[in-house]
Amino acid sequence: MIDQASMIMTNGKCIAAERILGVNDNMIKSHYHDYFELYYLESGQRYHMVQDRSCCMNTGEFIIFPPYKMHHSYGDNDVAFKRLVVYFKTEAIMIHEITEKLKVSARVYRLADRSEIYSLLKEILKEQEKNDIYSDEAMQMLLNHLLIKIVRLEGAEVEVDKQNRITQIIHYLHKNYTENITLDMLASQFYLSTYYLCREFKHYTNSTIIQYINHIRISQAQLYLMETDKSITQISSEVGFSNVTHFDRVFKTITGISPSAMKKQIAGKRKRF
Structure with missing residues (x-):
């Protein structure tokens, strides 16, 4: 699977988004980035290995990986999935306290009502596809609006904790x-x-x-x-x-x-x- 969003980040952007539908597209090994990754599972089921812990994610749940945290994802054979990812560098975050909160550890979020979060993620992707002179700034504003909503969530964070x-x-x-x-x-x-x-x-x-x-x-x-x-x-x-x-x-x-x-x-x- 070609990671187009990663290529966009390599070319110097502070924010990049991508939607992918896949089957049996498992990462071959743990990796890490020098930027954050928000991984939203639109459909299907996926397993994530984060540092020394693992978890199972279901439709509508999302996880945020901090920079330099080793992780990889995989799924059961022949189980289709669709995910939307947003990569963002630290300098794209306007509020220092949000950076400090998010960089501590990876967290899975499970929400009863995820419509606002999902809508903002889709808007970020739309702005990237629009790609006009305002798109970079619009993506940053949408990202920070999204992150404020996320850090305000109460009771939605679930620690990654499955052990074997x-x-x-x-x-x-x-x-x-x-x-x-x-x-x-x-x-x-x-x-x-x-x-x-x-x-x-x-x-x-x-x-x-x-x-x-x-x-x-x-x-x-x-x-x-x-x-x-x-x-x-x-x-x-x-x-x-x-x-x-x-x-x-x-x-x-x-x-x-x-x-x-x-x-x-x-x-x-x-x-x-």
Whole structure:
């Protein structure tokens, strides 16, 4: 499945929307963005893995993924679904308190009356399709109207909390990613054979354990680059790499650029704002 909205964001937009109808379109592995994602399920049923937790979503429910939170979605075989997503960067949010509230953790929203939320999402998509000289500003106004409504919701937020043996292991990895975690140690701690652990982890995440740990480390490193003035050497050590050379190599493999290049990009954005 081609993610057109992601391509729009890559081209420099602060907000992008997309509607897709699919069957058996499952993400191959967990990923993360440097922007928020609001995922509204228009029809069908989907499962979401968010960091170390999972949940089931039904028609009319939506979830907001904060930046740098690993996630992926999947569904049962031959079950059709339709979803509408809106991606938005932090700088598109006009109210600082809303940014702080939304970035803490992913949340599923289940509403008795979802008509206003759904209407605003569709309006954002319409403005993108209109694409005239007012569309960018109109999309930002609609987005902020939408976010104000969302943060005002009472009792609609549901924590992502479904647990099983593999999610327990994933939870452990997120808590201990800075440590030297070996396959044998992990299998022993959770009373599993290494074969079973590798097979089930791969089935659940479509990733090896080492790949998954590296993604956790690099997502945290990106947060440090965004939110602190720590040096690359210090960040490398704090996210669990034994040397900077290895950190540089893994960072570039996952993000496409070196940590020093990303640091320069972030510094340039700070000067503009």
